[in-house]
Amino acid sequence: MRIDIITVVPGLLEGPFSHSILKRAEDKGLAKVRIHNLRDYASGKQKQVDDYAFGGGAGMVMMVEPIAKCIQALQAERNYDEIIYMTPDGQPFNQPVANELSLKGNLIILCGHYKGVDERVRQKYITREISIGDFVLSGGELAAAVLTDAVIRLIPGVLNDETSALTDSFQDGLLAPPVYTRPADYNGMKVPDILLSGHNEKIANWRFEESVRRTKERRPDLLQGPVSEPGDEVK
Structure with a gap:
């Protein structure tokens, strides 16, 4: 399995994937997690990835163009089974969803920030929207880490005792x-x-x-x- 995570704060995800079970999965060649800094796909000197919302209101909105460029670049390299957007109004994440996703090959996870992403991203690129609970985080990074951990630990061979996950x-x-x-x-x-x-x-x-x-x-x-x-x- 390969999971590509798109974020504006890549530093938040460095720790979770360099230790314990997730690190073991990568060392065994059973899973890969790659973090992509959305600013690398932004234009201009400021590498801007957000802008004010049309119609006014508080908070900034993640722009279409950098997200589209990043997703398109990844899709040019391989096929993806799901492009997941972590959002409070998504499908509740639970064990059956984790079980289902563990059977996939390649996933993209988009981490929301600010007031969320431009709706056109959701309409054109996102195939699945997932929430880890009825609360709001500062961004989708921690939620993406939760989802990734729950999914990868189900891959056969990741845990030393493969029956362990079945009795959780x-x-x-x-x-x-x-x-x-x-x-x-x-x-x-x-x-x-x-x-x-x-x-x-x-x-x-x-x-x-x-x-x-x-x-x-x-x-x-x-x-x-x-x-x-x-x-x-x-x-």
Whole structure:
């Protein structure tokens, strides 16, 4: 997979992709993330990428021309499955969307800034608009990093244990159950006996019941959809 991210603040994205799982994915040759400074595609000495909104009002708007030049330059090199715009009014980002995008080959992510991008960019180039939540950030860079992390970690071979991603929260419509590690007894706080029993079926049932309980307590809205039983294939 290759993900190209277009931004006016490339420095915001240097850290997330140079460490941990995302760095490992690149080292293994499983994914590439490339950051593109939109100002490199702007005209004039000032390399202007924004201007005042027609009709007045507060805030600046990202201009059509630099974005179009950048996208066209990338498209001349390869085909892209999606051109994604990170925006508060986009499709809510969730695990099923991450699963879907992880099956794609090449993605472009456009990070919004100021009051957003000229609507003509959205009409001509953008194939998908995504929001990571009902709140507003200073720009789309952090949202793009969230999306990229969630997608790349699903690529086979990125995680040391490929089954790990399949047991994350939301993969089966439930929150993940409690987890424990050694020691089995810490200052009187003990690991549930069932987890030490070695009985795989009983452990799976316990984890499922705990997932349902935790989801009812913390995110009852998730239980409105279908719930997979333990042992069901994750779809």
